[in-house]
Amino acid sequence: MKKILLTMMGMLLILSLAACGSTTDDGGTADGGDEDTTYETREFKKDATIGETVIYDENGVKITATELTYHNSSAEVKLLIENNTTEDLTFISGSMGYSCNAVNGYMISDGYLNCDVTAGNKAEETVSFGYDDIMAYGIFEIADIQIGFDISGDSNKDVYTGPCSIVTSAAEGYDYEKLYYRESIASKEAQAQFGYSVPYFSDEAVYESNGLTIASQAVLTNNEDVTMLLLEVVNDTEQTVYTATTNIDVNGLRVYSSTWSYDTVNPGNTAIVAVALESVFEPEFFETYGIGEIGKIGLTMSFRDGDGKEFAEPANVTVEIPGADASLDKDGTEVYSANDVRIIAKGAYDDPSEYSDEMHILLLVENTSDQTVELRDAEDSLSVNGYMADYSLGTIAVESGICSMIDIVLWGSGLDDIHVSEASEVKTVEFGLTIRDANGGTIDEPTIKFEVK
Secondary structure (H helix, E strand, O other): OOOOOOOOOEEEHHHHHOOOOOOOOOOOOOOOOOOOOOOOOOOOOOOOOOOOEEEEEOEEEEEEEEEEEOOOOEEEEOOOOOOOOOOOEEEEOOOOOOOOOOOOOEEOOOEEEEEEEEEOOEEEEEEEEEHHHHHHOOOOOOOOEEOOEEEEOOOOOOOOOOEEEEEEEOOOOOOOOOHHHHHHHHHHHHHHHHOOOEEEEEEOOEEEEEOOOEEEEEEEEEOOEEEEEEEEEOOOOOOOOOEEEEEEEOEEEEOOOOOOOEEEEEEEEEEEEEEEEHHHHHHHHHHOOOOOOOOEEEEEEEEOOOOOEEEEEEEEEEEEEEOOOOOOOOEEEEEEEEEEEEEEEEEEOOOOOOOOEEEEEEEEEOOOOOOOOEEEEEOOEEOOOOOEOOOOOOOOEEOOOOOOEEEEEHHEEEEEHOOOOHHHOEEEEEEEEEEEEEOOEEEEEOEEEEEOO
């Protein structure tokens, strides 16, 4: 699988959905809207202003927000950055490594900045917030902005400012109690404007612990049948909380078990955690596992504080789409069946990307035991058609009652050595496997050998 880190990107992916939709200046129909109904394109208000505001002033660094301006597709905050220290400094905001930017209490992916300011000098910079990205949250004017900076220099010790607040002239009359995102995301107006449909939406909280709430869940599908799960995470605490998504399931098949994405939630703010399923699991492989459409989505979300300590119990979230087919095909060539563990070979496949020469040997493992089992290949044990192959296969933990995919990746650089140029030429596969229990004890050490059909 091609992992796409969604670190602090959340709703940015809405724009990828919007790009495939249709909007018109005078309103129009789009997927998700009533067929014979037109909806006015909603406009972003460009009236709010700011006064000159010092948003950070510590350790010889001073950052001042000087002006809020509006342009064709984005609002821009002008910043004056003063480096009064004796070392050259780099200022970064809104990156995948560090982002705590927010607008009106919603964490947002925009506001990227990367600039260098030498010792004793100043720089004028801007951070931009796209209207479409903001409006996807149901926000149509800017009442306040939070921007965080990662400041680094020769000392190799980064300073993280945390969210620095800018209040606009619209703040006094802004209703912070209104549930803007929840009221907008499933609305016909938003669906028409951004070109998506909503096969599932619920504003019933599915998780509440230690001041954190998963307050709503939505499934969005665009005109190209790209499906996205959106989870609304509300942080009512006084601490910044960091979320991570793992154990992503589609129709009961574990398609990704490692950490897929990270999101930051400032105190008193809301984050929309977004998972685009076709990025997690190659759509070209859906049919291999009998997935005709996405009918059931599951994942685990964990929460940690700034010191990396667990902040609240993990949340296990499952969303079932009404009327959708959640089928999963567990059939294939059975290559192992013992100790309540069953492994099925699904076949060999060329990588779906035109830019990759890798190949994939796909299997399914089903754990019907009462414990988690761990599958690990014997190092450098894989052969294809009797030739030792260059490959990668990560350790796979399979919980009780779970089905998980196994993806053995054959490296493109080693295909000549095994005299294979396309997946149809893969005839036999053999590798060693170790199956362990949750305590690391060995359950079995089989040799897996099969013919590819």
